[in-house]
Amino acid sequence: MDPYSLVTRNTVEVVTDEELSALLKKPGRKVYAGYEPSGEVHLGHLVTVNKLLDLKKVGFEIVVLLADLHAFLNRKGTMEEVRTLAEYNRKCFEGLGLVDVTYVLGSDLQLSPEYELLMLKISQEVTLNRATRSMDEVGRQMEHPTVSQMVYPIMQITDIATLGVDAAVGGIDQRKIHMLAREYLPGHGYPTPVCLHTPILNGLDGKKMSSSQKNYISVAEDEESIRKKMNKAYCPKEIEENPVLQMLQYHLFPRFNEITLHRPEKFGGDLTFTSYEALSEAYGSGAIHPADLKRAAGEYMIELLRPVREYLESHP
Numbered sequence: 455m456d457p458y459s460l461v462t463r464n465t466v467e468v469v470t471d472e473e474l475s476a477l478l479k480k481p482g483r484k485v486y487a488g489y490e491p492s493g494e495v496h497l498g499h500l501v502t503v504n505k506l507l508d509l510k511k512v513g514f515e516i517v518v519l520l521a522d523l524h525a526f527l528n529r530k531g532t533m534e535e536v537r538t539l540a541e542y543n544r545k546c547f548e549g550l551g552l553v554d555v556t557y558v559l560g561s562d563l564q565l566s567p568e569y570e571l572l573m574l575k576i577s578q579e580v581t582l583n584r585a586t587r588s589m590d591e592v593g594r595q596m597e598h599p600t601v602s603q604m605v606y607p608i609m610q611i612t613d614i615a616t617l618g619v620d621a622a623v624g625g626i627d628q629r630k631i632h633m634l635a636r637e638y639l640p641g642h643g644y645p646t647p648v649c650l651h652t653p654i655l656n657g658l659d660g661k662k663m664s665s666s667q668k669n670y671i672s673v674a675e676d677e678e679s680i681r682k683k684m685n686k687a688y689c690p691k692e693i694e695e696n697p698v699l700q701m702l703q704y705h706l707f708p709r710f711n712e713i714t715l716h717r718p719e720k721f722g723g724d725l726t727f728t729s730y731e732a733l734s735e736a737y738g739s740g741a742i743h744p745a746d747l748k749r750a751a752g753e754y755m756i757e758l759l760r761p762v763r764e765y766l767e768s769h770p
C-alpha cells in the first residue's frame with residue numbers, strides 16, 4: 455500500500471488532504487495522540503493506536519501523551535490516581551507495539567512558565583462558548599462544566615504547540631478542539647497542525663465503547679473473558695454500527711491477511727475472506743450466521759491481543 459493510502463485508511467476525516475500529502479514529503483515529521491489515563495485501554499483506543507502504527511511505518515516520529523493533568527481536569531480521578539494509571543496505560547501501549555516512540559507524561563510538559571504563558575495567551579482569545587462546545591464529546595458531566603474543563607481544550611492546543619508536532623491523531627470526538635488549534639496556533643507563530651480523525655467504535659452493546667460503560671474489550675482481556683463477551687455481543691443483521699463487523703474492519707483485517715470462519719460441513723464448511731468488503735457483503739446477504747461471525751472475530755481477537763497479555767505478564 456502506498457504511504458498516503460496507508461495513513462488515510464480507516465480514517466473518517468483528514469484535515470486537510472493537501473497538507474497531509476505535503477507532510478509525507480517532509481523530513482523529521484512528527485505526530486502525536488494524547489490519552490487520558492484510564493483503568494482499561496480498550497478496543498476503541500486501539501483504533502488510534504493502529505493509526506499511530508501506520509504513521510510510524512511511513513516514517514513519522516511518534517509522541518504519545520499520557521495526559522494525566524487532562525484526566526484530572528476532566529474529573530476522572532485524583533492526580534495520584536491518574537498518574538498510576540498513566541504508567542499502566544504506557545505498558546499496554548508498548549504491548550500493542552508502540553515501542554521506539556516518545557512517551558510524555560502531561561504534567562511533565564504542562565507546568566513550565568513558557569507553557570503556562572502560551573496557554574493563558576490562547577485562553578484570552580477563545581470564547582467560553584467555543585471552549586464549552588469543543589468539550590461536547592470529550593468532557594465528563596458537561597451539564598455542569600467546571601472551569602477546569604474550559605482550561606482543558608486550551609491546554610490540548612498548547613500541547614500541540616509545545617510538543618512541536620506537525621500532526622495530531624484522535625477520534626472524531628476530538629474534532630472541535632483540533633479545529634480551535636488550527637485556528638489559533640498560527641497567530642502565535644506555530645504551524646497549523648494536520649489532523650487525522652478515526653471513527654468511534656461501538657461497544658459490545660452497540661453504544662459507544664467506553665470504560666465507564668463496561669461494554670468494552672480491554673487490550674489486556676484474558677482469553678475466556680473475550681470468548682464470553684463475544685458470545686454475548688450485540689450483532690444485528692445490519693452492517694452499519696455493528697460492533698462485531700467494526701472489530702473486523704478496524705482491527706482484524708488490518709492485522710491479518712485473511713480471516714477464516716470455521717463451520718461444520720453441514721453448515722456450509724469453512725469460509726475464507728481476504729477483505730473486509732467481501733466479508734461484510736457476505737454477512738449482509740445472510741450467508742454468514744452471527745454466531746459464526748462472533749466466534750471467528752473472538753478467536754482472531756485473542757490472537758491479536760496475545761502479545762499485550764504476554765508483555766504485561768513479563769513487565770509487572
Ligand SMILES: Nc1ncnc2c1ncn2[C@@H]1O[C@H](COP(=O)(O)OP(=O)(O)OP(=O)(O)O)[C@@H](O)[C@H]1O
Pocket residue numbers: 488489490491492497498499501502623624625626627628652653654655656662663664665666
Ligand atoms: N469507543 C471509541 N472508539 C474509538 N476511539 C475512541 C473510543 N473511545 C475513545 N477513543 C479515542 O481514544 C483517545 C483517548 O480518549 P480517552 O482516553 O479520553 O477515552 P474516553 O473517550 O474518555 O473513553 P472512556 O469513556 O473509555 O474513558 C481519543 O482520541 C478518543 O477519540
Ligand SMILES: N[C@@H](Cc1ccc(O)cc1)C(=O)O
Pocket residue numbers: 487488489490519521524592609610611613614628
Ligand atoms: N482529549 C483527549 C485526551 C488528550 C489530552 C491532551 C492532548 O494534548 C491530547 C489528547 C481525550 O478525549 O481523551
